[in-house]
Amino acid sequence: MDFNEKHIKVLGIESSCDETSVAVVENGRIILSNVIDTQIPIHEKYGGVVPEIASRNHIEAISRVTKKALEDANITFQDIDVIAPTYGPGLVGALLVGVSYAKALSYTLNKPLIGTNHIQGHIAANYITYPELQPPFLCVMMSGGNTQIVHVKDYTQFEVLGKTRDDAIGEAFDKVARVVGLGYPGGPKVDKIASEGKADIVLPKAHFDGDTLDFSFSGIKTAVVNLHHKNPQINVANLCASFQSTVTQILMENVEKAIQKTNIKTIALAGGVSANSYIRKAFMGLEEKQIKVYMPDLKLCTDNAAMIASAGYYNYIAGNESELSLNAIPNLSL
Numbered sequence: 001m002d003f004n005e006k007h008i009k010v011l012g013i014e015s016s017c018d019e020t021s022v023a024v025v026e027n028g029r030i031i032l033s034n035v036i037d038t039q040i041p042i043h044e045k046y047g048g049v050v051p052e053i054a055s056r057n058h059i060e061a062i063s064r065v066t067k068k069a070l071e072d073a074n075i076t077f078q079d080i081d082v083i084a085p086t087y088g089p090g091l092v093g094a095l096l097v098g099v100s101y102a103k104a105l106s107y108t109l110n111k112p113l114i115g116t117n118h119i120q121g122h123i124a125a126n127y128i129t130y131p132e133l134q135p136p137f138l139c140v141m142m143s144g145g146n147t148q149i150v151h152v153k154d155y156t157q158f159e160v161l162g163k164t165r166d167d168a169i170g171e172a173f174d175k176v177a178r179v180v181g182l183g184y185p186g187g188p189k190v191d192k193i194a195s196e197g198k199a200d201i202v203l204p205k206a207h208f209d210g211d212t213l214d215f216s217f218s219g220i221k222t223a224v225v226n227l228h229h230k231n232p233q234i235n236v237a238n239l240c241a242s243f244q245s246t247v248t249q250i251l252m253e254n255v256e257k258a259i260q261k262t263n264i265k266t267i268a269l270a271g272g273v274s275a276n277s278y279i280r281k282a283f284m285g286l287e288e289k290q291i292k293v294y295m296p297d298l299k300l301c302t303d304n305a306a307m308i309a310s311a312g313y314y315n316y317i318a319g320n321e322s323e324l325s326l327n328a329i330p331n332l333s334l
């Protein structure tokens with residue numbers, strides 16, 4: 001069957017953290033709608049996401065966001081071919097809202113249910129931005145909850161080559177921002193203030209023996225926190241610039257090792273931290289070494305349902321249909 005000729009419309013549903021998002025994507029590549037209802041202003045005053053509050057807000061938003069996604073795509077429920085909710089990883093109560101809603105839709109509309117991995121979704125954001133991109137490639141997945149180098153062997157086949165042994169890179173950005181008083185979410189704020197500073201403070205880079213591609217970000221995070229507490233007068237812009245520059249070096253060192261190890265010369269970025277302007281520039285520098293670099297549109301780097309619908313499409317054509325007993329899996333891996 002030639003799936004491309006079929007114009008398969010996937011309804012993607014994302015509720016793993018603090019964004020309620022519903023999208024309609026055709027054949028995994030073309031966005032017909034992508035509605036993102038963010039709870040950032042609600043969680044901002046707590047300095048981070050409060051799980052119970054996130055779940056309650058997903059419940060309030062999900063029907064309205066779905067209705068808007070159908071309206072924007074100019075279709076009705078009957079025109080949808082596949083329903084693809086994120087079922088992990090993420091906050092269990094938040095995930096359950098999207099999963100339960102998707103199961104109800106799948107049952108009443110009699111359409112296939114395709115439970116989709118959130119990390120696979122972040123990777124798939126690249127297929128939307130670059131319609132010509134096909135596996136295999138290496139993907140540097142960096143977000144609020146994950147940091148890993150993935151060998152994307154095929155649309156639904158992955159091998160994790162290295163991952164963080166402690167904090168995710170986005171978590172480190174958020175913690176640094178909170179401690180130096182920039183607020184939540186910290187990544188974009190560190191990005192902005194770092195552009196006004198000088199990276200002149202030496203910070204530690206964790207080193208593992210052997211040829212591992214694993215990361216560690218807790219040491220540098222703690223070093224920044226301690227420096228700020230011991231020297232509150234330290235220039236925040238310089239501290240953020242130094243932090244950002246050092247975590248980028250940590251990333252790039254392992255990425256170059258992964259390229260050497262696999263001899264794969266195509267790299268895609270994924271996850272919220274891939275919106276960072278300094279990191280994007282560093283990766284663009286790899287093009288001088290004949291490495292082809294892909295990075296999702298800024299709006300597709302952070303959580304959204306279009307990326308879930310894209311990954312859901314590839315799971316669907318691979319025949320990975322879910323049962324109605326599908327459950328949320330908070331610690332789901334690739």
Ligand SMILES: Nc1ncnc2c1ncn2[C@@H]1O[C@H](COP(=O)(O)OP(=O)(O)OP(=O)(O)O)[C@@H](O)[C@H]1O
Binds near residue numbers: 174
């Ligand atoms: N410009 C930026 N620079 C650095 N970090 C950024 C930037 N923009 C967003 N981030 C970070 O990206 C993270 C959010 O990304 P994302 O939505 O992919 O993560 P998540 O969904 O919380 O985690 P996961 O996808 O692992 O479940 C936050 O940690 C945020 O600070």
Ligand SMILES: [Mg+2]
Binds near residue numbers: 302303
């Ligand atoms: Mg995410």
